[in-house]
Amino acid sequence: MTQGPLTTEAGAPVSDNQNSETAGVGGPVLVQDQLLLEKLAHFNRERIPERVVHARGAGAYGTFKVTADVTPYTRAAFLSEVGKETEVFLRFSTVAGNLGAADAVRDPRGFAVKFYTEEGNYDLVGNNTPVFFIKDAIKFPDFIHTQKRDPYTGSQEADNVWDFWSLSPESTHQVTWLHGDRGIPASYRHMDGFGSHTYQWNNEAGEAFWVKYHFKTDQGIKNLTAEEAEILAGKDPDSHQRDLREAIERGDYPSWTVGVQIMPVAEAATYRFNPFDLTKVWPHADYPIHWFGKMELNRNPENIFAEVEQSIFSPAHFVPGIGPSPDKMLQGRLFAYGDAHRYRVGINADHLPVNRPHATEARTHSRDGYLYDGRHKGAKNYEPNSFGGPHQTDRALWQPVAVTGVTGETVAPVHTEDNDFVQAGNLYRLMTEDEKERLVANLAGGISQVSREDIVERAINNFRQADPDFGKRLEAAVQALRG
Numbered sequence: 001m002t003q004g005p006l007t008t009e010a011g012a013p014v015s016d017n018q019n020s021e022t023a024g025v026g027g028p029v030l031v032q033d034q035l036l037l038e039k040l041a042h043f044n045r046e047r048i049p050e051r052v053v054h055a056r057g058a059g060a061y062g063t064f065k066v067t068a069d070v071t072p073y074t075r076a077a078f079l080s081e082v083g084k085e086t087e088v089f090l091r092f093s094t095v096a097g098n099l100g101a102a103d104a105v106r107d108p109r110g111f112a113v114k115f116y117t118e119e120g121n122y123d124l125v126g127n128n129t130p131v132f133f134i135k136d137a138i139k140f141p142d143f144i145h146t147q148k149r150d151p152y153t154g155s156q157e158a159d160n161v162w163d164f165w166s167l168s169p170e171s172t173h174q175v176t177w178l179h180g181d182r183g184i185p186a187s188y189r190h191m192d193g194f195g196s197h198t199y200q201w202n203n204e205a206g207e208a209f210w211v212k213y214h215f216k217t218d219q220g221i222k223n224l225t226a227e228e229a230e231i232l233a234g235k236d237p238d239s240h241q242r243d244l245r246e247a248i249e250r251g252d253y254p255s256w257t258v259g260v261q262i263m264p265v266a267e268a269a270t271y272r273f274n275p276f277d278l279t280k281v282w283p284h285a286d287y288p289i290h291w292f293g294k295m296e297l298n299r300n301p302e303n304i305f306a307e308v309e310q311s312i313f314s315p316a317h318f319v320p321g322i323g324p325s326p327d328k329m330l331q332g333r334l335f336a337y338g339d340a341h342r343y344r345v346g347i348n349a350d351h352l353p354v355n356r357p358h359a360t361e362a363r364t365h366s367r368d369g370y371l372y373d374g375r376h377k378g379a380k381n382y383e384p385n386s387f388g389g390p391h392q393t394d395r396a397l398w399q400p401v402a403v404t405g406v407t408g409e410t411v412a413p414v415h416t417e418d419n420d421f422v423q424a425g426n427l428y429r430l431m432t433e434d435e436k437e438r439l440v441a442n443l444a445g446g447i448s449q450v451s452r453e454d455i456v457e458r459a460i461n462n463f464r465q466a467d468p469d470f471g472k473r474l475e476a477a478v479q480a481l482r483g
């Protein structure tokens, strides 16, 4: 900000910022006190709607660098050369809490990365978990209602959480993951990130591949126990946000090694799991990770509201060489985010400094709307035109996907080894004895708060189907707590 006197919004000098204008000493306040009215009115409008999920978060800028050749798989320009660097902005978040909620809670963490590429912004809007609770976007609003505040009590209710999870057995894998040690990361720096969904990469020759993204923390995984988190959440609700900012301020830049699992398109139909089912991982023995990049965060935002609260990420923001898969959850998300941005930040949200392309410019024929900044000046606002306006490339960003059958409200295809419990059981059996004990204690702590026996029994039964030992221990732990 330039030096000089305090001014009104219109730039006129302010004579007194302590006393409002009155009719005589001790008399009523005058409407002509423009400064007073302007300050009160502006203050009333400081908030925009918080994100309906992932409201609580922190962000930072950084750099992504290519470390290995992936051009046989994708023609994305920002991945075209080893050594190439691209600016990124990353927003971490929790899911269920409101804007002022504590960071140290058991909840998935959002891991949303914006790559400012020369072909436009590529957003990878992932989590710190490789899977999710549900596999069809039509269930998302119901699911989130159970995680948020109950319409009557105004609090999160164990009844709602466990009623929904127990009635949605496909959630068993993610619920097991969430109640394990990684369910409460010690900080945003000490956790991995995942694209979670399957996405499409396609190369110059037009060949397509299915990929899953992995971001492995170079800081090492560090978690909090339920007891540690309870204390930290009370003592320092901003713990994760503060940790990230302070690490960057002291030059201790967090980084992640970035990779993809790659599945040739021809293998998808016969793979043992449905590769587009977000409740499943692709075991690394089936598809190893190809490490191809390094991402470092090295610059804090200067203004949290402008750069973090107003930042927008959309799974529909692709660049040439990268596209969606037919994952039903992802397909729903392709609509939901842009819609949320238009409501939450406004139709010109893409024009804000944090959101607009940094390595190219957006050339559209869209115009006007609230807070339009006139960036297009006098350029024609239609196409085709004879005035040298921007025009289409005739090349799709991604390759077409073969489909068969008729339309209908269909269940996703079930592959040979698919069911709702197999990978939850595998995860349980991978755990050490100590990890299993903490997992069971964490789950029992939640389930034991449920008021109805039928919900408790149904919840336990899902884990029993994942692994009989898992179910037996959980039943005993819940019984011990419920008395």
Ligand code: HEM
Residues within 6 Å of the ligand: 050, 051, 052, 053, 054, 057, 091, 092, 093, 109, 110, 111, 112, 125, 126, 127, 132, 136, 137, 138, 140, 195, 196, 197, 311, 312, 313, 329, 330, 332, 333, 336, 337, 340, 341, 344
């Ligand atoms: C059909 C399922 C889903 C729907 C409809 C949905 C919808 C939304 C909406 C409306 C927002 C708020 C966006 C905003 O106001 O800017 C949001 C935020 C977010 N979602 Fe989802 N979501 C879904 C599933 C997922 C999944 C599976 C992941 C991760 C793999 C995910 C990760 C995130 C993240 C990281 C944010 C915060 C982005 C930011 O930092 O601004 N969501 N979601």
